[in-house]
Amino acid sequence: MNKAMQELRRLEKKLYALQYAQNVIEYDDATVAPPESYEGRGEAVAELSAFEHALMTGETLPRLLEEVKKEPLSEQEAAEVEELSRRYRRISCVPAEEYAEFSRLTTRAMSAWEKAKAASDFSLYQPYLEKIVAARRRFAALLDPDKAPYDVLLDQFEPGLTMETCDRFFGELREVITPLIRRITEEGKKPDTSFLRGPWSLAGQRKLSDRVMEVMGIDRAHCTIGESEHPFTTEFYKGDVRITTHYFEEDMASSFYSVVHEGGHALYELHIADRLMGTCLAGGVSMGLHESQSRLYENNIGRSLPFVRAVFPSIQEIFPEQLSGVTAEEFYKAVNVAEPSLIRTEADEVTYCLHIMVRYELEKQLIAGTLAVGDIPAEWNRLMKEYLGVEVPCDRVGCLQDVHWCSGDFGYFPSYALGTAYAAQIADAMRRDFDLDAAVERGELSAVSSWLAEKIWQYGKEKSPAWLIKNACGAPFDPHYYTDYLVKKYSEIYELD
Amino acid sequence: MNKAMQELRRLEKKLYALQYAQNVIEYDDATVAPPESYEGRGEAVAELSAFEHALMTGETLPRLLEEVKKEPLSEQEAAEVEELSRRYRRISCVPAEEYAEFSRLTTRAMSAWEKAKAASDFSLYQPYLEKIVAARRRFAALLDPDKAPYDVLLDQFEPGLTMETCDRFFGELREVITPLIRRITEEGKKPDTSFLRGPWSLAGQRKLSDRVMEVMGIDRAHCTIGESEHPFTTEFYKGDVRITTHYFEEDMASSFYSVVHEGGHALYELHIADRLMGTCLAGGVSMGLHESQSRLYENNIGRSLPFVRAVFPSIQEIFPEQLSGVTAEEFYKAVNVAEPSLIRTEADEVTYCLHIMVRYELEKQLIAGTLAVGDIPAEWNRLMKEYLGVEVPCDRVGCLQDVHWCSGDFGYFPSYALGTAYAAQIADAMRRDFDLDAAVERGELSAVSSWLAEKIWQYGKEKSPAWLIKNACGAPFDPHYYTDYLVKKYSEIYELD
Numbered sequence: 001m002n003k004a005m006q007e008l009r010r011l012e013k014k015l016y017a018l019q020y021a022q023n024v025i026e027y028d029d030a031t032v033a034p035p036e037s038y039e040g041r042g043e044a045v046a047e048l049s050a051f052e053h054a055l056m057t058g059e060t061l062p063r064l065l066e067e068v069k070k071e072p073l074s075e076q077e078a079a080e081v082e083e084l085s086r087r088y089r090r091i092s093c094v095p096a097e098e099y100a101e102f103s104r105l106t107t108r109a110m111s112a113w114e115k116a117k118a119a120s121d122f123s124l125y126q127p128y129l130e131k132i133v134a135a136r137r138r139f140a141a142l143l144d145p146d147k148a149p150y151d152v153l154l155d156q157f158e159p160g161l162t163m164e165t166c167d168r169f170f171g172e173l174r175e176v177i178t179p180l181i182r183r184i185t186e187e188g189k190k191p192d193t194s195f196l197r198g199p200w201s202l203a204g205q206r207k208l209s210d211r212v213m214e215v216m217g218i219d220r221a222h223c224t225i226g227e228s229e230h231p232f233t234t235e236f237y238k239g240d241v242r243i244t245t246h247y248f249e250e251d252m253a254s255s256f257y258s259v260v261h262e263g264g265h266a267l268y269e270l271h272i273a274d275r276l277m278g279t280c281l282a283g284g285v286s287m288g289l290h291e292s293q294s295r296l297y298e299n300n301i302g303r304s305l306p307f308v309r310a311v312f313p314s315i316q317e318i319f320p321e322q323l324s325g326v327t328a329e330e331f332y333k334a335v336n337v338a339e340p341s342l343i344r345t346e347a348d349e350v351t352y353c354l355h356i357m358v359r360y361e362l363e364k365q366l367i368a369g370t371l372a373v374g375d376i377p378a379e380w381n382r383l384m385k386e387y388l389g390v391e392v393p394c395d396r397v398g399c400l401q402d403v404h405w406c407s408g409d410f411g412y413f414p415s416y417a418l419g420t421a422y423a424a425q426i427a428d429a430m431r432r433d434f435d436l437d438a439a440v441e442r443g444e445l446s447a448v449s450s451w452l453a454e455k456i457w458q459y460g461k462e463k464s465p466a467w468l469i470k471n472a473c474g475a476p477f478d479p480h481y482y483t484d485y486l487v488k489k490y491s492e493i494y495e496l497d
Numbered sequence: 498m499n500k501a502m503q504e505l506r507r508l509e510k511k512l513y514a515l516q517y518a519q520n521v522i523e524y525d526d527a528t529v530a531p532p533e534s535y536e537g538r539g540e541a542v543a544e545l546s547a548f549e550h551a552l553m554t555g556e557t558l559p560r561l562l563e564e565v566k567k568e569p570l571s572e573q574e575a576a577e578v579e580e581l582s583r584r585y586r587r588i589s590c591v592p593a594e595e596y597a598e599f600s601r602l603t604t605r606a607m608s609a610w611e612k613a614k615a616a617s618d619f620s621l622y623q624p625y626l627e628k629i630v631a632a633r634r635r636f637a638a639l640l641d642p643d644k645a646p647y648d649v650l651l652d653q654f655e656p657g658l659t660m661e662t663c664d665r666f667f668g669e670l671r672e673v674i675t676p677l678i679r680r681i682t683e684e685g686k687k688p689d690t691s692f693l694r695g696p697w698s699l700a701g702q703r704k705l706s707d708r709v710m711e712v713m714g715i716d717r718a719h720c721t722i723g724e725s726e727h728p729f730t731t732e733f734y735k736g737d738v739r740i741t742t743h744y745f746e747e748d749m750a751s752s753f754y755s756v757v758h759e760g761g762h763a764l765y766e767l768h769i770a771d772r773l774m775g776t777c778l779a780g781g782v783s784m785g786l787h788e789s790q791s792r793l794y795e796n797n798i799g800r801s802l803p804f805v806r807a808v809f810p811s812i813q814e815i816f817p818e819q820l821s822g823v824t825a826e827e828f829y830k831a832v833n834v835a836e837p838s839l840i841r842t843e844a845d846e847v848t849y850c851l852h853i854m855v856r857y858e859l860e861k862q863l864i865a866g867t868l869a870v871g872d873i874p875a876e877w878n879r880l881m882k883e884y885l886g887v888e889v890p891c892d893r894v895g896c897l898q899d900v901h902w903c904s905g906d907f908g909y910f911p912s913y914a915l916g917t918a919y920a921a922q923i924a925d926a927m928r929r930d931f932d933l934d935a936a937v938e939r940g941e942l943s944a945v946s947s948w949l950a951e952k953i954w955q956y957g958k959e960k961s962p963a964w965l966i967k968n969a970c971g972a973p974f975d976p977h978y979y980t981d982y983l984v985k986k987y988s989e990i991y992e993l994d
Contacts, residue, residue, distance in 0.1 A: 014548070016544070017542075017543075018544075018545075020522075020541035024518070024521050027525070032529070032723065034717065034739075037736050037737035040737045041737065043514070043734075047510055048514050051514075051548065221531055224529055239531075240530065240534035277537070278540060
């Protein structure tokens with residue numbers, strides 16, 4: 001290995017350690033930290049970020065990135081250099097003081113958003129959001145003045161993603177989903193969900209989480225499950241991944257599918273190749289591709305009849321009282337009810353992407369400068385009515401529901417929808433290689449994980465999302481797999497003819 | 498504030514953040530980390546230590562320590578400079594390669610010790626321990642060639658402590674404790690402990706932990722309780738302290754008194770003055786003084802009749818079946834049984850310090866070079882017989898029981914005994930200021946914590962242990978408070994006349 005590359009690896013190790021520390025601190029915060037312990041944590045995290053910032057912007061990194069190219073590099077080394085160069089460009093294009101100012105702004109915005117949401121009063125949040133939008137537009141122009149700013153932002157969450165792709169993708173989706181929802185609502189036979197009401201003991205739900213992780217083949221020696229306000233997955237290292245869930249006494253399906261979803265994220269991280277550990281390529285490649293793995297497990301597998309058939313006996317065993325007279329088929333239909341609603345995170349498979357589209361349309365215009373922040377509430381409500389047919393009674397359950405914009409994460413939402421659509425295409429490719437339904441119904445999910453590990457997981461960030469989709473599916477991304485899947489599945493469940 | 502001092506403060510903030518990260522990682526490791534996740538953690542911790550080492554040994558710190566003295570300093574600033582100078586001397590006197598080599602050695606020693614303990618075979622551990630003893634002797638000579646090496650080591654855990662003090666202290670202790678144990682064993686009336694056998698539900702014990710923390714006045718918004726193999730306390734920051742405990746189904750007293758003990762450590766950390774936060778003076782001043790606070794709560798208060806009277810109704814309410822016919826007085830006596838035994842961590846108040854003395858005698862000779870590592874087992878067994886009257890059947894429950902020497906912590910053990918003795922003197926001083934027993938029996942432990950916060954806790958590392966003892970007790974350390982306390986308490990419990 002050439003000398004500059006060796007030095008780069010040492011720098012990557014340092015970045016890894018700082019990221020490790022920050023992830024543990026965040027995980028601790030979300031799971032077991034004392035409720036009023038934010039002060040010391042905030043100071044520590046700020047200092048650790050400063051260490052990271054210093055490493056990324058010091059004179060060493062650009063020098064090494066130049067030197068390293070003078071000698072031949074292996075494929076992995078070249079990918080490392082490219083990833084580091086990308087990160088370097090992104091961080092070094094913003095002057096340090098502006099970077100720090102933006103970080104202070106988002107901290108204040110977070111607390112303003114919390115107050116605004118509690119009071120359902122957008123005006124408390126508006127001045128902060130205006131500054132955030134302005135900063136994001138500016139940073140995008142600094143990073144790449146030749147591209148449309150929103151394309152620059154999309155690329156940060158999903159390398160290669162553009163508005164052109166999104167517009168086509170969401171256009172096709174709307175064309176299929178809107179009439180599908182109308183048919184479901186008007187002609188569909190709504191499944192019985194009365195038996196899902198509970199109450200469901202937390203002890204029973206915890207036991208079910210263990211069972212689900214076992215069926216999914218998640219190695220508990222390397223992955224634990226914690227409890228937090230919102231379920232999430234974090235990886236400290238390949239051999240140390242954590243998922244969390246949230247148990248509700250009145251709703252067991254919520255945690256059940258959170259565990260399947262987060263379990264998908266965890267399996268991805270647990271199967272990245274050893275050779276990438278400690279380098280900047282360890283970790284899932286993009287938000288969209290990560291989400292495709294969690295959605296694949298949650299929806300395409302988890303909410304399929306074969307999977308429900310595989311685990312329903314365990315669920316029934318844990319909750320005999322609530323489920324004695326219920327069949328796997330009835331349970332399957334009940335957890336697949338589709339209904340337009342106000343809150344994205346509670347949306348079903350059919351309506352979910354429409355929630356994303358509302359956000360996409362707003363973001364696109366905000367970043368292009370064609371929509372004023374003050375006009376968000378009215379535009380949000382108009383789009384919710386147009387796409388989902390629902391009236392938004394107040395901003396708390398409308399445009400104030402999501403945290404993402406507080407931290408300046410414009411361009412993030414589309415990756416959720418993209419991941420969902422990737423998942424359908426990946427499931428289809430899998431079916432061409434083996435009998436997915438039969439394997440799942442037998443509880444043999446190792447067939448799924450070996451396939452994904454080979455085609456996608458092992459590569460970490462070494463390959464682009466587009467390369468990985470092509471590698472797994474034999475063709476570039478195509479949204480029709482997703483729309484076909486939705487129409488077929490929901491026509492059956494709702495007995496549409 | 499002078500400019501060099503401002504720079505020092507910035508450096509202290511960085512050190513704080515690195516320490517914060519390492520403490521969170523350690524806490525996570527001991528409580529919820531997946532069982533086989535050590536690899537990534539080990540690499541991250543090594544990198545974070547390297548950051549810390551670089552900050553402590555770089556050219557900045559010695560330069561600032563020189564510059565800062567050119568202008569007047571406040572009392573706190575002077576204490577910060579002294580503490581940093583002390584740490585700098587300690588770390589910079591050892592060449593970096595030797596430091597790294599020692600760190601690798603202790604990692605290997607730890608795993609050798611685990612194997613040796615499991616097999617009860619000292620020879621597996623001996624070669625590592627020989628190297629550790631040699632390294633510790635060498636480091637002590639590098640740090641201060643004019644002092645006896647073991648005095649140098651004692652001073653690291655308890656600033657100012659010397660062999661002379663220890664010899665006098667332990668001498669006095671032995672003179673009182675040895676005959677006291679003989680009388681307890683030969684003439685004493687042993688309390689009934691049959692009702693302590695359990696089983697005690699873990700859910701009930703968890704509820705009791707909450708109750709104990711409430712009685713102690715521990716603010717749960719800033720202090721949580723976790724579960725780990727061995728109970729411990731760690732502080733990330735003043736407003737973020739964690740204690741842990743270990744529940745045993747067959748022994749509720751173990752966790753009960755662990756919580757009281759760790760709660761004492763936690764209260765100390767929770768009451769350090771705000772002005773010290775983020776500086777090198779945040780945190781308890783020494784091992785001995787820290788232990789004095791936990792022992793004070795555990796023994797002088799927790800194992801007193803007034804405290805048992807205050808909490809026994811709650812214990813009885815949680816465990817009505819096991820304790821229906823038992824009185825507070827009977828419970829008090831049962832948790833104060835004294836009996837010579839093999840294992841230090843399970844020893845009672847009377848015999849505890851004798852376990853420490855065995856280790857002290859061995860350490861003193863090992864570091865002086867008058868005892869060979871190979872002779873430890875025989876000498877251990879001889880001293881256990883002489884001091885405690887017990888026969889050691891094998892090294893697993895003998896000289897292989899403690900982890901401390903693996904990490905080179907020679908000079909640590911005496912601080913446990915010293916803390917225990919400090920506690921008795923502090924309790925005596927408290928009694929002169931207010932009616933301690935009455936306050937405790939009413940469950941008003943805020944009287945205790947306000948007194949300790951004012952006299953000791955607020956100062957963090959700003960004052961020396963000796964200063965703090967004098968400030969709290971009005972006189973220097975004097976072991977007779979401890980021996981008087983033991984004789985009085987145990988004469989009553991065992992009805993000696």
